[in-house]
Amino acid sequence: MYEQRIDVLRAGLDGRYAAQWRRLREQCDWYRTQTPPVEHPSASITYFGPAAANLALAYRLTGNEGYRAEAARWISAAIGFPHWGKAHLPDHDLDAGWLLHGLSLASTWLGDDFELADELRAKLELQGSRLYKFAVETEGTWWSSSYWQNHNWICYTGLAAAGYALGRTEWTDRARTNFETVIGLLPADGSDMEGVVYWRYGVPWLATYLDLLQDQEALDWWDRCPFLANTFSYRLQQCAPGFEENIDHGDCHDRRSGHSVALYRKLAAAYRIGEAQWLADLVSGHFFWREAYASGVKPGVMPEAYLELLWYDDTLPPVDPAKSAPLSAYFPDLGLVTARTGWDDEATMVSFKAAPGGGHQAWETSHQLDRERGWDTLSAGHHHPDSGSFVLTSRGAFLAVDEGYSNRKRAGDHNLILVDGLGYADEDRYHVYKGIPYERQARMVDVLAADGMAHATAQLAAMYPPELGITRLDRTLVFTPAGRIVLLDRCAADSPRDWTLLLHADWPIEYGDEIALRSGSAQAWVRLHTPLDVEAAVTEVEANPTSSTPSLKLTRTMHTLRATARQSRAVTLLTTIEPTSSLHPSPPTARRLEVAHGYGIAFEGETVLLAGDDGLVADPQAIRTDGPATAGAGDHPGPANCDGLRLRAILQTPNRHITVPPDLPR
Secondary structure, three states: OOHHHHHHHHHOOOOOOHHHHHHHHHHHHHHHOOOOOOOOOOOOOOOHHHHHHHHHHHHHHHOOHHHHHHHHHHHHHHHHOOOOOOOOOOOOOHHHHHHHHHHHHHHHHHOOOOOOHHHHHHHHHHHHHHHHHHHHHOOOOOHHHOOOOHHHHHHHHHHHHHHHHHOOHHHHHHHHHHHHHHHHHOOOOOOOOOHHHHHHHHHHHHHHHHHHHHHHHOOOOHHHOHHHHHHHHHHHHOEOOOOOOEOOOOOOOOOOOOOOHHHHHHHHHHHOOHHHHHHHHHHHHHHHHHHHHHOOOOOOOHHHHHHHHHOOOOOOOOOOHHHOOOOEEEEOOOOEEEEEOOOOOOOEEEEEEOOOOOOHHHHHHHHHHHHHHOOOOOOOOOOOOOOOOEEEEEOOEEEEOOOOOOOOEOHHHOOOEEEOOEOOOOOOEOOOOOOOOOOOOOEEEEEEEEOOEEEEEEEOHHHOOHHHOEEEEEEEEEEOOOOOEEEEEEEEEEEEEEEEEEEEEOOOOEOOOOEEEEEOOEEEEEEEOOOOEEEEEEEEEEEOOOOOOOOOOEEEEEEEEEEEEEEEEEEEEEEEEEEEEOOOOOOOOOEEEEEOOOEEEEEOOEEEEEOOOOOOEEOHHHOOOOOOOOOOOOOOOOEEOOOEEOOOEEEEOOOOEEEEOOOOOO
16 A cells, blocks of 8 residues: 555655654654553554554555564554454454554555565455444444444444455445445535544545545545545634634543644645644644643544655645634634634633524434434534533633533533523433434534624524523624624523523632633633523532543543523623633623613724614714723613614724624525
8 A cells, every 4th residue: 555655755755754753763762662462452552553554654654674573563463363353343443443454554555475465465355344334234223324423433444444454345345335425425615523633533534535536546535525626625714713722612632632743744835725734743843742741632643744744745735724824713614713812822712603503404313314314423522512501711721611522411611691591401411312303413604704703693592402491592702803702692481581691711700899810821701681680610520531441531620600691581691701811811892882782882992883673783983982991790881872773783993893794694
């Protein structure tokens, strides 16, 4: 496999590929210091696959017999395990997929005269047959037909690699048929419902398969996959300012498990994305070892050394995203809106989302397939009940935070609204979208994301238990060019309810004359412009992030602001969040404007006007915004009787007047 590419690489190991070759040989040196277990450990053995591939490629490039001997040591241990995988679906899931891929590459690169060649091929035949049989027998029920998630991509890529190595065309044909379906069903905007951490874990396998297909069958499917063509944009916009950490929607082990230098290299080469090349350079030069040792995802970035070399195209110049990428973005399939004041470490950023389970494409298609074939295809277990929630980061710190990884997923662990203390219907389980009615969907509407500002409304009423009788729960979020947030929550039910706004933080929230979120060098003033009962709480989340290691536990403690409007049939909650420095804080400036139509907030230098139920926004020309900057919750700078404009919102800054028109496309 990859014979022509290996010849090119070999010629440049001491020149154009010297840095990537150094990464590979250092990884091989690391293997030499380790002792592979003789008996199958209780934890995952996925790392055996890339270990074999790294050592085998180093041998294939150099002819150094030491690399081949070290490969034999690792491969011998893998051959000796009666089953690949122990705690969860032995032979039939991720461990099998990872090992089939890596050991199949190794089998080819080490050659027929490799001392374990016959034993290795026999083991690949056995394990490939087991995985193939499972895929056929479970079609329509598990990863065999779960087209939108990582188990499908990993297992079928492993099966394909083994098929190519052994000449088993029924395996490669089935994998090709699967991926032909997959690339046709993934969202064209490149967004991933599993979140950044599982994007980093799973999407490299889509690229690996397309690379194998092109190498082995001369089929170029790169342009047939708009998801892969656009997914770097999604990943880039989920970088926290400064690029090192990631926004943690969905199941995320931590905020440092989001980078894959190898995948950035491949996307850069395949689609000529200079920004992907730039980010790969940045990560490999500055963030790599922090990622390697702080990441909770295994086997992690270190074993990808062989792919970093195979996939590197040095003819593509890097492009700094700060000079080319937009400050605001919208990914309609996932209902994901992002906006930031900049790309540097000190910038402020928000990420706000709302969509059906798995995103629009997966939700619609899975229901159609399941209805027509009697299948169960969605498998959106990593997608949280978080529609309407947001994450806020500023000055290198996270202020309004997400929960990370959870096994029992609850809306109350996100920055959302509880109704009578309840979150979404059918929550408090791992797969909160499994088996729920098709109509139970959240949607993002009236989206305007441009030039570092954002306006969007999440429609959420359908997500709550029907017995609550919720007739409306619409959350509008505005992010201003200065990095301030205005939240407008319009809530209604057919009988009086308690409506509780939640804000979660990493560190204890400060209550006093002002409410403050503080973390590191950042803080944010929170003002509640609606009379509410405020209380502090602590929210604990625990998860086991991998079924292959039952003993592994992740725990998370969040500090929670709970602000409740008691027993109301209809209520409007108006909230502002103003980031500032915690070391040299500027005072809060948000104050509510009393306007004839809709809702108004004045900040120092910025005014936000939002439409009321009549669809009208106050005329900004008639509004006085020079009232006292110290006005607090419920205070107003004086009446402003003015004619209304039929708009969703108006944002005024010293240099701009931005309008959000009605009936924006969804």
